Amino acid sequence: MNERAPPAAALAPPGLGGRDLRGWRLARCGTCGLPHDVCLCDELPRVRSTLRVSVVMHRVEALRSTNTGRIVARVLDDATVRVRGARDDAPVEAAPRRCLVLFPFEGARPLRRDDADPDRSRDATLVVPDGTWAQARRIARRDAWCASAEPVCVEPRAPSRYGLRRNARDGGLCTVEAVAEALAALGDDVASEALQQAFDAWRARAGAVRGAVGADDACYGADGS
Numbered sequence: 445m446n447e448r449a450p451p452a453a454a455l456a457p458p459g460l461g462g463r464d465l466r467g468w469r470l471a472r473c474g475t476c477g478l479p480h481d482v483c484l485c486d487e488l489p490r491v492r493s494t495l496r497v498s499v500v501m502h503r504v505e506a507l508r509s510t511n512t513g514r515i516v517a518r519v520l521d522d523a524t525v526r527v528r529g530a531r532d533d534a535p536v537e538a539a540p541r542r543c544l545v546l547f548p549f550e551g552a553r554p555l556r557r558d559d560a561d562p563d564r565s566r567d568a569t570l571v572v573p574d575g576t577w578a579q580a581r582r583i584a585r586r587d588a589w590c591a592s593a594e595p596v597c598v599e600p601r602a603p604s605r606y607g608l609r610r611n612a613r614d615g616g617l618c619t620v621e622a623v624a625e626a627l628a629a630l631g632d633d634v635a636s637e638a639l640q641q642a643f644d645a646w647r648a649r650a651g652a653v654r655g656a657v658g659a660d661d662a663c664y665g666a667d668g669s
């Protein structure tokens with residue numbers, strides 16, 4: 445399944461790892477967020493998507509074991525994760541030539557097949573803000589890569605199957621679901637399916653762990669979103 449090891453930057457954003465993951469007593473994998481003995485990472489596929497994806501993660505989101513942005517970076521071959529607002533932030537690299545930001549701003553247009561950049565010749569990147577809705581909105585408005593990006597959106601074909609956070613917004617998708625929908629809109633069924641399958645496997649395991657460790661560990665941040 446694993447053709448080659450993913451780049452370290454894609455796996456371990458600053459501040460991630462084990463006990464630092466928020467709200468949990470068990471040491472956890474810094475990538476899939478699961479306890480180490482049920483870590484899913486080695487079972488996940490690696491595929492190349494037809495558009496490069498860059499997850500821009502809120503620093504609080506980076507500490508949550510229920511984050512799904514890291515799964516995107518684990519499955520997609522050259523996807524990256526950048527944590528925004530961390531104290532030890534590295535300088536932000538120059539933006540790719542063409543950036544699309546995935547956020548449902550008013551006026552955002554649906555992604556379409558000709559947004560794909562399979563051979564990376566257009567230096568195009570889909571920037572995906574990752575956090576609560578409010579955090580993601582702030583990132584989409586303020587992040588340097590988003591400033592010149594064209595807002596794009598997806599129409600979810602089915603309700604979210606996430607279910608691990610309270611008060612999730614109706615009609616909203618978690619990050620890995622949103623990226624899977626985006627890739628489907630590009631016609632990239634292989635990468636979209638790979639993400640969906642990875643999410644299903646992760647969700648099943650995260651749900652089982654949650655049931656096993658009890659209600660205290662099942663509670664996340666105060667907003668629950």
Ligand SMILES: [Zn+2]
Nearest residue numbers: 473476483485
């Ligand atoms: Zn893992």
